[in-house]
Amino acid sequence: MAMPHSTFTLPDFTEVGALGVVGLKRIWARQISGSRPMDDEAAREWRAIHVLTSGLQVGLEELHCYLGNVQPSFASFEDWIVQRNGGSIDRAVAERINAALTGRSPPPAASALAAEIDAMDPVLDADDLAHWEEHGWVILHDSIAPEACRATAQAVWDELGKSPDDPASWDEWTDQQQCVFIQLYRHPALDANRRSRRIHKALAQLWGTADLWVSTDRVGFNPPVTPCRAFPGPGIHWDVNLTRPIPLGIQGLIYLTDTAAHQGAFGVIPGMHRTIDAWLDSVPPGVSPRMHAAEHLTLTPIAGRAGDLILWHHALAHGPTPNHAERPRLVHYLTMFPSDFPWTPGWL
Ligand SMILES: O=C(O)CCC(=O)C(=O)O
Numbered sequence: 001m002a003m004p005h006s007t008f009t010l011p012d013f014t015e016v017g018a019l020g021v022v023g024l025k026r027i028w029a030r031q032i033s034g035s036r037p038m039d040d041e042a043a044r045e046w047r048a049i050h051v052l053t054s055g056l057q058v059g060l061e062e063l064h065c066y067l068g069n070v071q072p073s074f075a076s077f078e079d080w081i082v083q084r085n086g087g088s089i090d091r092a093v094a095e096r097i098n099a100a101l102t103g104r105s106p107p108p109a110a111s112a113l114a115a116e117i118d119a120m121d122p123v124l125d126a127d128d129l130a131h132w133e134e135h136g137w138v139i140l141h142d143s144i145a146p147e148a149c150r151a152t153a154q155a156v157w158d159e160l161g162k163s164p165d166d167p168a169s170w171d172e173w174t175d176q177q178q179c180v181f182i183q184l185y186r187h188p189a190l191d192a193n194r195r196s197r198r199i200h201k202a203l204a205q206l207w208g209t210a211d212l213w214v215s216t217d218r219v220g221f222n223p224p225v226t227p228c229r230a231f232p233g234p235g236i237h238w239d240v241n242l243t244r245p246i247p248l249g250i251q252g253l254i255y256l257t258d259t260a261a262h263q264g265a266f267g268v269i270p271g272m273h274r275t276i277d278a279w280l281d282s283v284p285p286g287v288s289p290r291m292h293a294a295e296h297l298t299l300t301p302i303a304g305r306a307g308d309l310i311l312w313h314h315a316l317a318h319g320p321t322p323n324h325a326e327r328p329r330l331v332h333y334l335t336m337f338p339s340d341f342p343w344t345p346g347w348l
Contacts, residue, residue, distance in 0.1 A: 010026060010029050010030065010033065010035065011025045011026055011029055012026070013026045013044065013045075013048075013101075014102070017074055017075065017078050018075065018078050019056075019078050019081070019082070019089055019094060020094050020098075021052065021055075021056070021089075021094045021097050021098065022097070022098050022101050022102060023045075023048035023051075023052055023097070023101045024052055024056075024077075024078070025074055026045065026048070027045060027048055027049055027052060028067065028074050028077050029074075030045060031064070031067040031068070032067060032071055039345045042345050043343050043345065044101075046343055047101075047339060047340065047341060047343065048101055049063075050213065050215075050337060050341070051097055051100050051101060051213055051339050052097060053215075053216050054213035054214055054215060054216055054337075055093050055094075055096060055097040055100075055213065056081050056084075056085070056089065056093070056097070057084065057085060057185075057186060057191075057216045058081060058084055058185065058216055059183070059185035059216050059217065059218055060215075060216070060217075061178075061181075061183065061218070062183060062185055066080060084186060092107065092109050095107045096109070096110045100213075100339035101339070106211055110211065111211075113200075113210075114204075114209075114210040114211045114212075115210075116197070117197065117200050117201050117204050117210035118204070118210050120197065120201045122201070122205055123140060123198050123201045123202050123205070124138060124140065124202050124205050124206070128140075129205070132206065132311075132313075134271060134274075135268075135270040135271050136268070136270065136271055136272060136273035136274070136312060136313040136315065136316045137268055137270070137302070137310060137311060137312040137313065137316065138202075138206075138310075138311050139302070139304060139308050139309065139310055139311075140198065140199065140202045140308070140309040140311065141305065141307065141308055142198065142307050142308075143196055143198050143199050143202070143254055143307055143308065143309035144192075144193050144196050144198075144199070144254060144307055144309075145307070146306065146307060148189065148192060148193060148196075148307075149254075149255075149256045149257070149306040149307050150256075151188075151189040151192075152187075152189040152190060152193060152219070152254075152256050152330075152332050153256040153257060153330045154189070155184065155187045155189045155190065155219070156182060156184065156219045156221055156256070156330050159176060159182060159184040159187075159219075160174055160176065160177070160182065160221060161174065162174075162221075164327075164328075167224075170223040170224075170229065170328060171223075171226075171228060171229050177221065177232065179232045179233045179234045179320075180220045180221060180222040180232050180233070180234075180264075180320045181218055181219075181220055181333075182218055182219045182220060182221050183218055184218055184219050185216055185217070185218055186216075190219070190332060193254065193332055193334060194214045194215075194216075194334065195214075199252075199309055199334065199336070200212065200214075200336065202309065202311065203250065203252075203311070203335065203336040204336075206250055206311065207248075207250070207336070207337070207338055209338050211338060211339075212336035212337060212338055213336060213337055213338070213339060214334070214335075214336045215333070215334060215335045215336065215337070217332075217333035217334055217335070218333055219330070219331065219332050219333065220253065220320070220329070220330065220331040220332075220333060221328055221329075221330055222264035222320050222323050222328060222329040222330075222331075223264075223323060223328040224263075224264075224323045224324065224325055224326060224327070224328065225322050225323055225324060231264075231322035231323070233319075233320075234319055234320070235294055235319055236267075236269075236293050236294055236297055236299055236317050236318070236319045237290065237293075237294075237317065237318070237319055238290070238293075238314065238315070238316075238317055238318070239251065239314060240314040240315065241344050241345075241346055241347050241348055242276075242280065242289055242290075242348040243344050243345075243346050243348045244276075244277060244280065245277075245344075246273075246276060246314070246315040246344070247341075247342030247343070247344060248313065248341075248342060249313070249314035249315075249337075249341065249342070250311055250312070250313065250314065250335055250336075250337070251311070251312050251314050251318075251333075251335050252309055252310060252311045252312070252333065252334050252335040253266060253309070253310055253331040253332065253333045253334065254307065254308065254309045254310075254331060254332045254334055255304045255305065255306055255307070255308045255310070255329075255330075255331055256306060256330040256331060256332060257306050257327070257329070257330055258304075258305050258306050259303060259304050259305075259306075259308075259329050260303050260325055261301040261302070261303040262301070262323075262324045262325050263303075263323055263324075263325035263327065263329050264320055264321060264322060264323030264324075264325070264328070264329035265301035265302055265303055265304070265320075265321055265329065266301070266302050266310055266318065266319075266320060266321075266331070267299025267300055267301045267302065267318060267319060267320070267321040268299060268300060268302065268312055268316045268317070268318045269293075269297055269299065269300070269316055269317045269318070270300055270316070272315060272316045272317055273313040273315040273316055276315050289348070293317050297317055299317075299318065299319060299321055301321045309334070311335070
């Protein structure tokens with residue numbers, strides 16, 4: 001149901017549909033109409049998309065694809081969200097979203113969880129925090145249990161229709177694969193990882209608040225490079241606007257199996273969150289910083305064990321690296337953020 005731009009009035013941010021969730025109709029209308037928000041609206045709507053996809057447990061990418069490809073009515077969009085949640089949305093979820101997006105205090109259940117996380121002993125020690133400050137990334141070991149790693153890895157294999165014991169099956173490219181990213185967002189194993197108290201505590205330590213939203217992110221599959229199977233990419237990149245100053249933002253992934261440095265490990269430019277201003281100044285005039293990085297920077301791969309969560313500051317140039325080992329690398333992308341996370345308009 002495509003909307004002609006000229007005749008389409010955007011609903012107010014507070015207008016709700018059957019789910020009673022603020023912001024959702026506005027976000028739907030924004031995407032369907034293809035209109036661009038003004039800067040003051042853009043920050044609120046960008047934060048709303050993240051809070052909504054977290055609270056309603058739909059992937060950001062799948063939401064964009066669904067709205068772009070299907071152009072549904074708002075009622076159909078809400079139905080789609082409900083179906084992705086097994087037929088119902090908990091009232092408490094809508095209440096938490098509405099409180100966050102209208103600047104009210106979190107409801108009791110969310111406050112109780114934040115208090116529980118606050119009361120936990122730190123999971124990142126002083127050395128971890130110093131490492132984060134200096135290098136812009138840190139590892140949380142045992143972020144999820146070995147059984148959770150196995151269950152999540154199995155979910156990836158099942159989704160792809162490939163087998164860990166059949167390297168020939170790794171060659172077949174499936175519709176769910178976009179570079180190393182696999183379009184699997186909802187699965188009991190992924191949902192369980194998102195409830196990890198250790199992960200929540202680590203992110204609470206870095207953000208300075210336990211009132212956080214967990215991303216509904218996808219999984220990754222990076223198979224060994226062979227003469228008939230190229231590295232799927234992406235290459236070195238940032239997922240953030242490079243307009244300065246770049247505010248705090250945290251990305252993360254969990255290794256689901258032990259991952260050697262040459263096994264397609266996640267790679268970064270260590271410390272770039274501290275040096276990025278000088279580095280941007282060194283980019284020749286008229287040259288895209290992203291292109292310049294691709295030509296001149298080399299990622300340092302980070303090895304890890306199954307269950308390690310790697311968290312990185314989004315000002316670090318990063319990306320997966322080519323897999324020159326025998327086994328694929330499997331990950332679950334996962335992070336958390338406060339509802340008022342800092343954001344800079346534009347895209348450099
Ligand atoms: O899978 C990886 O190692 C890198 C992930 C990445 O580039 C991203 O999440 O933006």
